[in-house]
Amino acid sequence: MPERRNHLYFFYKHDEQLIEQVKPLMELAQQSGFVVVGDYRNANIIVSIGDDGSFLQAVRQTGFRNDCLYAGISTLPSHARGFYCDFHIDDVNHMVQSMKNEQIEVRRYPIIQATIDDTASFFCLNECSIRSGIIKTFVMDVFIDDLHFETFRGDGMIVATPTGSTAYNKSVNGAVVDPLLPCIQVSELASLNNNRYRTLGSSFILSGERKLTLKISPEGNHYPIIGMDNEALSIQHIEKIDIVLSDRVIKTVRLKDNSFWEKVKRTFL
Ligand code: NAP
Ligand code: MN
Numbered sequence: 001m002p003e004r005r006n007h008l009y010f011f012y013k014h015d016e017q018l019i020e021q022v023k024p025l026m027e028l029a030q031q032s033g034f035v036v037v038g039d040y041r042n043a044n045i046i047v048s049i050g051d052d053g054s055f056l057q058a059v060r061q062t063g064f065r066n067d068c069l070y071a072g073i074s075t076l077p078s079h080a081r082g083f084y085c086d087f088h089i090d091d092v093n094h095m096v097q098s099m100k101n102e103q104i105e106v107r108r109y110p111i112i113q114a115t116i117d118d119t120a121s122f123f124c125l126n127e128c129s130i131r132s133g134i135i136k137t138f139v140m141d142v143f144i145d146d147l148h149f150e151t152f153r154g155d156g157m158i159v160a161t162p163t164g165s166t167a168y169n170k171s172v173n174g175a176v177v178d179p180l181l182p183c184i185q186v187s188e189l190a191s192l193n194n195n196r197y198r199t200l201g202s203s204f205i206l207s208g209e210r211k212l213t214l215k216i217s218p219e220g221n222h223y224p225i226i227g228m229d230n231e232a233l234s235i236q237h238i239e240k241i242d243i244v245l246s247d248r249v250i251k252t253v254r255l256k257d258n259s260f261w262e263k264v265k266r267t268f269l
Contacts, residue, residue, distance in 0.1 A: 005069065008034045009043035011058035012050060021075065022049060025092050032096045045099070048084070049073045052167075055084035056125055056229040059250060064111060064123040066248045071095070083166055083263055086255050098255065107254035109163050110182045110208065113246040114228065116238055122228050125250060126164030128243055129189075129227040130214060131156035137192060138224050142199075143213035144206065150199045154191035156224060159184055159212060159243050164229075166264060174203040179260050182208035182245055208245035215240050 008029055012018050026036050037043050040062045048058030048070065055072040062068070072085030073095065079088050087095040098104050112124040122128075132138040132155050140157075142149045160169035162179040170176060174187040187203040206212060216224065216239055226233040226241070 005044050006034050007043045008036050008045050008047055009038075009040040009062070010036065011040070011046060011048045011054070011062065013054065018049065018075070021089055025049075025073075025089070028092060028096055034096075034099075043068060045069045045071060047071045047073060049089065050075055052082040052084045053230050055082075057231075059125055060123075060229060060231065064125075064248060064250065066251065068251070069106065070250060070252045071099075072252070081263075083163065083267070084252070086253055086258055099253070104253040104255065106251050107179075108249040108251055109179055110161050111246045111248060111250055112159060112161050112184060113244050113248075114159075114226075115242045116226075116233070116235055117240055118242075120235065122233070123246060123248070124164070124228045125161060126167050126229045127158050127160040127169060127227075128241070129156060129158045129168060130216075130241065131189060131225050131227070132222070133225045134222050136222060138222055139217040139219055140224075141215040141217065142186075143215070145210050146213070151197070152188070152191055152199050153197045154199075155189035157189060157214065158187045160187065161245075163260075166267070169203075172203075175205070176264055177205065184208070184210075184212065184243065184245055186212060210244075212243045213240060214243070 012022055029036055040046055046062050046068050048055040073087045073089050074081045074085035075089045081088055112128055113121055114128045115121045137153050139153045141151050158169050162177040162181055165177040165185055169187050172187050174185055183205050185203055185205045191199040223236050
């Protein structure tokens, strides 16, 4: 691992237009004393170029590294930057200068760790979602720290990080959560509520010290789809998912005048 934080890896979709846009950026970085590396394992700054969806992929495909700084460069039209992109491709000078002068502060985003059937573990930066894969509802038992909390019947559930709270979670009326609070938010997708089936009905927020367990009922033998941010899990026959907040965090650059609440205001108000 290089000592100085100056080894850059660029993560982007290698289509013609982006390749053209990234070229001058790489040159600028090199002229400014950065080393551009071709293998992300040799980098200590990983730069994603694209939209928020690309940033989620950049973090996932480079293994949720906690010894790296992640930076997002937006390619959205009209200078829009989204939630994970602090810079815009049309204004990268600004980025190179602020990194060079170490004007940036580090922001730490909590991530979720989901363990499937006590074996495979996965991280999520936005959310872990579980959804019926068929037209019928599916049933699961929800446990909080081994307390049987409710039996859910419906379309599914979303377990979101604070930074994920403005994504899928928000579309189902979940609360927007400050990323300075280490916690996970659980939101329902169309739960059935009647005299036979009962769930809390509202989103709830768990402390980062707690564990959420979802046990999928084998009834009907229909297995749901598990989503980790913008990727579907390829494991199909899942019986149990344990979800906790990870000890690990994702470090991103923080610029002045670009706090989480500024982004929320800019995007939604
Ligand atoms: P997508 O379907 O293009 O994403 C949907 C929108 O969510 C995009 O506009 C994306 O922004 C935005 N987004 C992603 N992360 C966000 C965040 N943390 N805060 C606010 N907005 C955010 O797929 P994608 O771009 O690969 O993003 C994957 C995410 O989409 C999932 O993690 C999930 O949260 C979300 N999603 C939402 C719904 C829903 O709202 N009904 C359904 C499925 C998935 P960009 O345009 O900048 O990428
Ligand atoms: Mn997208």
